[in-house]
Amino acid sequence: MGTMTNTLTVEKAKTSKIKDVDFDNLSFGSIYTDHMLVCDYKDGEWKTPKVVPYQPLTLDPSAKIFHYGQSIFEGMKAYKDDEGSVWLFRPLENFKRLNKSAKRIAIPELPEEYFMEGLTTLLQVEKDWIPQNPGSSLYIRPFILASGTGFHASPADEYKFIIACAPSGAYFSGKVKVLIEENYSRAANGGVGYAKAGGNYAGQFYPTQLAIEKGYNQVIWTDDNEHEYIEEAGAMNIFIRINDTLITGPTSDRILDGITRKSILDIAKDEGIVTEVRKISVTEVVEAAKAGTLKEMFGAGTAAVVSPIASFGYKDTDFDLPELTDSYASRLKKRITDIQYNRAEDKFGWRFKVQ
Numbered sequence: 001m002g003t004m005t006n007t008l009t010v011e012k013a014k015t016s017k018i019k020d021v022d023f024d025n026l027s028f029g030s031i032y033t034d035h036m037l038v039c040d041y042k043d044g045e046w047k048t049p050k051v052v053p054y055q056p057l058t059l060d061p062s063a064k065i066f067h068y069g070q071s072i073f074e075g076m077k078a079y080k081d082d083e084g085s086v087w088l089f090r091p092l093e094n095f096k097r098l099n100k101s102a103k104r105i106a107i108p109e110l111p112e113e114y115f116m117e118g119l120t121t122l123l124q125v126e127k128d129w130i131p132q133n134p135g136s137s138l139y140i141r142p143f144i145l146a147s148g149t150g151f152h153a154s155p156a157d158e159y160k161f162i163i164a165c166a167p168s169g170a171y172f173s174g175k176v177k178v179l180i181e182e183n184y185s186r187a188a189n190g191g192v193g194y195a196k197a198g199g200n201y202a203g204q205f206y207p208t209q210l211a212i213e214k215g216y217n218q219v220i221w222t223d224d225n226e227h228e229y230i231e232e233a234g235a236m237n238i239f240i241r242i243n244d245t246l247i248t249g250p251t252s253d254r255i256l257d258g259i260t261r262k263s264i265l266d267i268a269k270d271e272g273i274v275t276e277v278r279k280i281s282v283t284e285v286v287e288a289a290k291a292g293t294l295k296e297m298f299g300a301g302t303a304a305v306v307s308p309i310a311s312f313g314y315k316d317t318d319f320d321l322p323e324l325t326d327s328y329a330s331r332l333k334k335r336i337t338d339i340q341y342n343r344a345e346d347k348f349g350w351r352f353k354v355q
């Protein structure tokens with residue numbers, strides 16, 4: 001891993017906001033803990049990270065983040081088990097993906113120890129903020145933004161790497177209804193769809209708003225060329241069960257290589273479920289819905305965990321999915337959350353203890 005040249009410092013907040021938090025009624029990502037990690041990139045290097053009280057940032061109006069959207073982020077969770085121990089799920093995968101995103105957005109890559117030591121130190125400080133309530137966890141948002149200035153359209157010379165945390169409950173409340181997108185695209189070949197670049201999400205807001213106005217929660221993105229192949233569901237990868245086969249699209253330039261997605265594929269195989277990673281067309285899904293062979297659709301991601309889709313809309317028709325008692329979604333969600341919350345054996349070696 002290597003070591004840091006200087007010791008990571010912790011500046012404690014004078015007061016804590018924790019007593020104002022209703023841990024029994026947490027929404028997703030809307031209240032923040034007392035501290036954050038900050039690490040500056042200056043003079044061609046990442047400086048030693050610091051844990052400081054959670055606070056607003058002061059940035060010059062010409063900072064490149066504001067003009068050219070040079071920013072990337074990650075999404076992770078910390079889980080507390082019944083004994084009060086704290087766990088992360090495959091954190092190095094998030095670290096690697098952060099640097100993959102950094103490279104694509106011309107942001108300097110971060111050393112692994114800055115990410116891992118920064119994250120674990122912050123979590124030790126914020127241990128009391130990690131909820132123990134069922135279905136809740138501490139959502140962790142590592143991100144990098146271009147703080148360097150200039151209207152010249154070129155990469156900044158200064159950046160900030162920050163980790164902020166939010167005790168969170170479920171991402172979706174209630175049933176998820178999705179609309180298969182026929183006009184707009186989230187990503188294109190050669191583009192930045194595989195990176196967790198802030199701008200990818202800004203570009204989704206307007207088409208998603210249009211879908212929400214029509215009564216859906218989320219857009220299902222299709223390929224930018226023909227709008228014929230199913231790609232992703234907003235901030236989730238998508239799985240489709242036809243008969244007893246579980247299908248998800250292959251990763252590409254256009255699809256985020258989700259950690260939940262690949263974990264679900266491994267768990268499904270371990271459960272003896274037949275999986276296929278292949279292109280899946282809208283026609284195939286609509287035909288299966290009509291024939292009654294479309295059993296399930298669900299989204300998978302850190303924030304949304306495994307979110308069953310209750311119905312999908314396509315060309316002005318809504319198709320309802322059956323309500324199954326022993327669905328793949330519920331089996332797979334149980335398996336993955338049992339690993340995350342340290343309730344079951346971790347045969348894949350995915351859990352990481354924060355100590």
Ligand code: PLP
Binds near residue numbers: 302303
């Ligand atoms: N797809 C997109 C576009 C996302 O933003 C996310 C969220 O991180 C995912 C998929 C799921 O990825 P992961 O399982 O690594 O959280």
Ligand code: COI
Binds near residue numbers: 201302
């Ligand atoms: C996550 O699943 O962690 C994400 O980053 C989704 C986010 C856009 C809410």
